[in-house]
Amino acid sequence: MRQLGGTELKRLHRSWRRKDSFRLSLLLEDVQSPFNVGSIMRTAAALSVSELYVVGRTPAPNSPKVQKTALGTGRYLSFSTHEDVKTAVQAARADGYLVVGLELADEAQPLAALDLRRDVCLIIGNEDRGLSATALSLCDAAGYVPQTGRVGSLNVAVATAVACYEVRRQAWGAGVPVLDSGDADEA
Template identity: 50%
Template sequence: MSTPNPRKQLRPTDVKRLNRNWRRATTGRMALILESVTSPFNVGSIFRSAAAFGVDTVWLAGNATPPSNPKVQKTALGTDRLVEWHEPVPVADAVKAAKEEGFRVVAVELTADAVPLHASDLSGDVCLLVGSEDHGCSPASLEAADAVVYIPQVGRVGSFNVSVAAAIVIAESRRQEWASMEDS
């Protein structure tokens, strides 16, 4: 007599149930600031990751491309409807708005005082700030941020694509929250 294969892919109903369970177990609020992220494909990809991990709000800053751009839509696949977002404003205004909403702003950048991502504290209501594809976070945004983290790398590439970096940091923030639930 054979046993059923435990690695059978979940049916859509089972996936919805699994996601609902994770959503109920997730209490921390999360937001993003996209500072001058101009590639529509990066913005679309960030919105998909944001929607998948339950990001509440995205503030666009500088000359960031809004999700209403048709090229963003091609990658976002409608996920911009699932995340509140704000039209681009100066980065200082976006950081101020995030702080007024009760978020601690954590920039993702390589700076002398940046903490490695795995050693960072991303608990509570956190707003992750990612910078442009070419120049990263501006000096103004780094000055306004409450903390700075970086993603350790061991390969020979100098940096991640901004949408990949955003997804990694968003996932780590949720992982920290879920791991703390297991500890209690």
Template identity: 50%
Template sequence: MTANPRRQLRPTDVKRLNRTWRRNTEGRLALIVESVTGPFNIGSIFRTAAAFGVERIWLSGNATPPTNPKAQKTALGTDRLVAWEGPLSAVEAVRAAKEDGFTVVAVELTGDAAPLHEAKLGGDLCLVVGSEDHGCSPALLEAADGVCYIPQVGRVGSFNVAVATAIALAEARRREWSGKEPPAGE
């Protein structure tokens, strides 16, 4: 009799699966989070960043730090798994990312933004997300190497910033992993 393949994985199996995906991941990811003030958004962004292997987050503007107690509730301790610094100005954060070898791409609705699925997301990539109300500042958009947006077909004008971050990070990793063999057991 064979084991049911649809059973939930045990913690040891999950660790083994994640380790295999890590071995198949070469690209570096980073984030600039500009003026995101909602602590639950910050906590979600840090948790998602840790899950996708983001190596550094630069907090810009008046972004809430992950040490905020409400952010901690959502982050569940994952902020200790991702290096972060800030607050920095938007231009300082972009400069730091570029000096560290990252291409900086903002996730924002602008006239020249490429749809996320067509955007250049290869190599060492630093994605930028902006405040819940106003998005990325003009100074940050000017300093970025490129801009992309997440296409939508519904009647809502935008995503929550934490959700948009998760979608963009997932797309960057999906692109890297596409064409590679899935980990054993998939």
């Protein structure tokens, strides 16, 4: 086994990009740390997020502190700024998205249990408080990342990465070949 080179990496990523059949967007409600926003942007660029809806005290994606962590990935993303979460959710719905809150809430389901094989906008909330009551009331569904360890929550950027991957994983699921140990040499 060896690491892939530049051209091989481009081919690999291009083959997965062709399997993206649904759009994915993120709505950031009061995510306060510019470093979390920058990290979320890197994940968003890596997983072909179509749009960032920025609300409240979330730092602008083009601010210098955000860009320090985003490492130039902002050029691959579109974003719009909204005064309140209601306006942002209306914009996401007008753009054709199912709105799914990422939150540890009483009616939330594990992300893997939700059918995310469609255009999805994930709402991501504040690092300490999560989603506002208004945001939760506007969601079509709510999901969470199940955790089995002694810590009950994840960093917002990490949780967002896991959630984005789950949306993509569900869309890719039907077309992903499974290799058994005998096929490894052929791959």
